[in-house]
Each structure stands twice: as structure tokens, then as C-alpha cells.
Amino acid sequence: MRLAYGYAPRGERLVCQAPLRQGKRVSLLGWLGFDGAGTVAMHTGTVRRWHFRGFIQQHLLPVLKPGDIVLWDNARIHEAPDLVEQIEARGACVRPLPRYSPEFNPIELLWSKLKHLIKKACADTAEALLEAVEYATEQVTAADAAGWFQHCGFLPQHY
Numbered sequence: 001m002r003l004a005y006g007y008a009p010r011g012e013r014l015v016c017q018a019p020l021r022q023g024k025r026v027s028l029l030g031w032l033g034f035d036g037a038g039t040v041a042m043h044t045g046t047v048r049r050w051h052f053r054g055f056i057q058q059h060l061l062p063v064l065k066p067g068d069i070v071l072w073d074n075a076r077i078h079e080a081p082d083l084v085e086q087i088e089a090r091g092a093c094v095r096p097l098p099r100y101s102p103e104f105n106p107i108e109l110l111w112s113k114l115k116h117l118i119k120k121a122c123a124d125t126a127e128a129l130l131e132a133v134e135y136a137t138e139q140v141t142a143a144d145a146a147g148w149f150q151h152c153g154f155l156p157q158h159y
Contacts, residue, residue, distance in 0.1 A: 026129060028114070029055045032107050034149055036142035037063070040114070042133055052077040057086070066091025071154070073097045073105055106148040110140060 008014035027047045030040035039059045043051055060070070070087055072078045074096055084094045102108045114136045121132035149155070 028111070028133070029059075030107065030110065031060050032110050032140075032145055032148075034145060034154075036140060036145035038110075038140075038145075040133065040137045042130065047077060049077045049080065053080060053083060056080075056083050061086060061090060064090040064092045068092035070094045071097055071105070073101070074099050104152050106145070106152045106154065109148040109151065110144075113140065113144065 006014040006016060024044050025046060027043045027045070028040055029043060029047060029052065030038060032038040041055055041059060064070075064087060068091070070092055072094065078096070087094050097104050114133070117136035117139060118129070118132045121128070121135065123129040123132040
């Protein structure tokens, strides 16, 4: 992954070499809290419903507290009534976002920041990509999360 732009001295062309993309797709699954807490997990290949289910059960359910609210968009992999029941059994609730509404989804802003940092790292190997993802996730602050939620119209005191 590379940035789509760069800088060069005036009058000179920017030249950057990138290897031909080979191998499988790498997908990221993640959750983000008001306080900046969260988890990002890498998955090789296309994310299917059972991958999403495993991510929720391993990474989100253990940290949910009564009163927490889980927002997710209407992606097909999110259609899992039993997961909603498991979330509600922990005292939390699920609020689906409206269709086609990335502007109301704070995690889209997280993905934007992560993708920028990962592209900037110019990771050409699987190991370098893993390091770039780890570095990018470390750069997310509580102030970032609070700003993203506020930008999308979600304020902690209202929930």
C-alpha cells in the first residue's frame, strides 16, 4: 500500500517504486470506544460472517459493561441476531446505523487514520504490514476517539 501523492523539489518529478501487489487480501476488524480503547485485528482473506462473529466473541464481549452501546452499520456480516442477544445479555445494547451512513460512523474515521499511516509506512512484506498496523493503532488517542464520536453526533453523556 502506498500513498497516492508525494512531494518533490520544484520542477522535479517524484519517483517512487512499489512492488506488484501479490498475495491475499488483508482485512482489519476492530472496535472503538468513547475513551479510545479498542482492538484492531488483522485477517488474511475476505472477512466472512463467522470471522466477524469470532472477533465479537473474543474481543468485544469480554470488555462490554452494562450500559454500553454498540453501534454498527448495516453490513451483511453484522446481521447476527444471536450476537445481538449476547451483547444484550451483558447489559449493553446494539444500535444499528442508518443505511449508507459512513458520516455517522466514528470507526470510519479511525479506518481513515489507520489507512493513511499504513500507506505512509510503505509496508512491502507481511511482517512490515503487521508492524505498520501495530504502529498505526498505537497512534490513536482518546482525544481522537472523542473527536470522532462528537463529529458523528454521539456524545457519551447522552447514552
